[in-house]
Amino acid sequence: MSMDTPQKQTAVDWVEENTPQLSQDHKTIFDFHEPSWREYKSAKWYVERLRAEGFTVEEGSGGMPTAFCAEWSNGEGPTIGGYAEYDAVPGMSQDAVPYRAPRPGTNRYAAGHTDPHSGLGIGSFAGFLAAKHAMEKHDIKGRLKFFGEPAEKMCGSKPVHATKGYYNDLDAAISFHPHSFANMGNSCFWDTHSAPYWSRIYTFRCDEPETWQSSKADGGLAHKHFTARAPGAIDAVCMMYTSGKYMKESMLPHQGSWSLNEFIVQAGQATADNIAPGFSQIQYSLRAPLLDMCESVFEVLDRNAEHCAAMAHCTVEKAWVTRTRAGLPNHAMASVTWENLQKVGAPQWSEKAREFGREILAGLGYENVEDPFVPEIQKLTSPQDGEAVFRQQLPSWQMHLAADDYVDYTWHAPTVRLYIGRPTLQMPDGARCPEWARLAMGGVADCIDPMWITAGKVIGATIIDLLTDGETLDKAQAEFRDRTGGGIGGDKWVAPLLPADYEPPVFYKWPEYVETVRGEEWSIPYTFS
Incomplete structure (x- = not known):
């Protein structure tokens, strides 16, 4: 040519x-x-x-x-x-x-x-x-x-x-x-x-399951097997997942092409039947044509997360994975x-x-x-x-x-x-x-x-x-x-949506390849540190 x-x-x-x-x-x-x-x-x-x-x-x-x-x-x-x-x-x-x-x-x-x-x-x-x-x-x-x-x-x-x-x-x-x-x-x-594409992870923790209910079983036996177990983090993430599905039609009804998808990063951290699952995470990712539409959706998700945490006797932490313009x-x-x-x-x-x-x-x-x-x-x-x-x-x-x-x-x-x-x-x-x-x-x-x-x-x-x-x-x-409106800092300029001290989300347990005694393996990690 x-x-x-x-x-x-x-x-x-x-x-x-x-x-x-x-x-x-x-x-x-x-x-x-x-x-x-x-x-x-x-x-x-x-x-x-x-x-x-x-x-x-x-x-x-x-x-x-x-x-x-x-x-x-x-x-x-x-x-x-x-x-x-x-x-x-x-x-x-x-x-x-x-x-x-x-x-x-x-x-x-x-x-x-x-x-x-x-x-x-x-x-x-x-x-x-x-x-x-x-x-x-x-x-x-x-x-x-x-x-x-x-x-x-x-x-x-x-x-x-x-x-x-x-x-x-x-x-x-x-x-x-x-x-x-x-x-x-x-x-x-x-x-x-x-x-714009916005994504956030909600982390549910049930760190004090013993405070869920203080009454004892009949006969006065003070034993964990005889007391009610807190719903815990699995219930929290399941309710969050379900409430998000219920709310979709009300978030941005008939307004342009947008999508909201979820990924359960981790759920559980308890295998004994009487131990409250202590930890779970769910990620929501949104594509929407306007920034104010993104704000509207995550306002609903944030509110859902607070209520789901309260019902499951958990606390909730919210952290951005990304926010683009x-x-x-x-x-x-x-x-x-x-x-x-x-x-x-x-x-x-x-x-x-x-x-x-x-x-x-x-x-x-x-x-x-x-x-x-x-x-x-x-x-x-x-x-x-x-x-x-x-x-x-x-x-x-x-x-x-x-x-x-x-x-x-x-x-x-x-x-x-x-x-x-x-x-x-x-x-x-x-x-x-x-x-x-x-x-x-x-x-x-x-x-x-x-x-x-x-x-x-x-x-x-x-x-x-x-x-x-x-x-x-x-x-x-x-x-x-x-x-x-004048370049960077101009009156029509949109500044980055993440804070300057933002910590990149590399510490989450994303899927990856790991080396084991068996060689390299594909892994979807399930632990958190």
């Missing part, structure tokens, strides 16, 4: 020349398949690679053990930010084969890459290294700031980095994601961006990225990739499929056309949909949200494609490499434009100041 400047051509050529190594790198991260807040191997790999590339790296940035902040400078100039994600999702273990099978050595309930973040991270990583190479070769001044963002599936790390000031020195930022929307296979968000558009950033995507072109899949897709479909009972992939991932869609599709489905007031924590970047620097098509099967009868099939293709180089290769080229070229064309970055920053 031919770019419009030699500097951008250098970046694009670098991705082409380094594709074999980057493909191996992607498979490395894919094979780690570590879940949120426990991505130890993945983070270490990125840190070591970035240091080898000349970056200065802060490990554990923001107090998050599996986060990092890497910086490289070629002299005084603008700072461009971007990031890798690398967390996998529990319950999604799938080998890179055309049939349902968990990863070797794991069960189906272990973690697997769904979006996949393995490809997301390598695509962004490739783009930043390509830009670095072009900056060195053509003596382009500027600074690159590349983050490791763990726990995206919980929208976890970016609000922490934001509240601790890591994004305040960015002049622009690039967010890339494998496509999520059917009509935006290869495009950029325009006006409609991702919505709503995404802020930037047309200048979307426009320059879209121009480069047009020059690079949509990803193209080989016959080997198509054959793997046909094998999956054949196993599902579909034969003689010429092209197994949906057409949307093989063509470009302008940001404006993608926006029009969104607007057909949403009420006029709703400008935010779904959720992703990239939104916290958008309030600290002009940011683009880039989508590139990932391999997606076209089911002949309109049925939904099994989730395992999407996961399997994420581990097959012929299927997944075209996506992150395309992303890397677009990101690299866009960084060079921001540093060299003399117009785009100024336009993007002017638009950012206008939308925020």
Whole structure:
């Protein structure tokens, strides 16, 4: 392909020349398949690679053990930010084969890459290294700031980095994601961006069960087996779960697309029948279009928690896992990225990739499929056309949909949200494609490499434009100041929603891999310390 400047051509050529190594790198991260807040191997790999590339790296940035902040400078100039994600999702273990099978050595309930973040991270990583190479070769001044963002599936790390000031020195930022929307296979968000995502854990404790009831059984026998047992923490978490279900229809009746889901982190801590269960935890996660809608839902949940605790003779503690803002558009950033995507072109899949897709479909009972992939991932869609599709489905007031924590970047620097098509099967009868099939293709180089290769080229070229064309970055920053009422701290600016002294929620017993005398095992921990 031919770019419009030699500097951008250098970046694009670098991705082409380094594709074999980057493909191996992607498979490395894919094979780690570590879940949120426990991505130890993945983070270490990125840190070591970035240091080898000349970056200065802060490990554990923001107090998050599996986060990092890497910086490289070629002299005084603008700072461009971007990031890798690398967390996998529990319950999604799938080998890179055309049939349902968990990863070797794991069960189906272990973690697997769904979006996949393995490809997301390598695509962004490739783009930043390509830009670095072009900056060195053509003596382009500027600074690159590349983050490791763990726990995206919980929208976890970016609000922490934001509240601790890591994004305040960015002049622009690039967010890339494998496509999520059917009509935006290869495009950029325009006006409609991702919505807020709030998540909170409620911890119930029954630390004084003996105070529940003081009366003794007939005959005056003072023995624990003869006295009433406090309901305890299992009852509390069950009532909380049930009351949340009852309340859903009253929280945000008929107001936009929103979802509230729960996860019981732990429950019990007592096996004797006469001992009150002393400890339980439940996590609620909400996606809603507006911040005041988020406030309304958690007002109800907080009230429910207090009453459930009282009924079960428990106390309750409330702690945020995350609170993100709503995404802020930037047309200048979307426009320059879209121009480069047009020059690079949509990803193209080989016959080997198509054959793997046909094998999956054949196993599902579909034969003689010429092209197994949906057409949307093989063509470009302008940001404006993608926006029009969104607007057909949403009420006029709703400008935010779904959720992703990239939104916290958008309030600290002009940011683009880039989508590139990932391999997606076209089911002949309109049925939904099994989730395992999407996961399997994420581990097959012929299927997944075209996506992150395309992303890397677009990101690299866009960084060079921001540093060299003399117009785009100024336009993007002017638009950012206008939308925020003056930039960071402006009268329309929304500050981070977590406190500056926030302690990241890494201490909870999230699912993870553990080493035992039997080797590495998948574990859903059940103890608390």
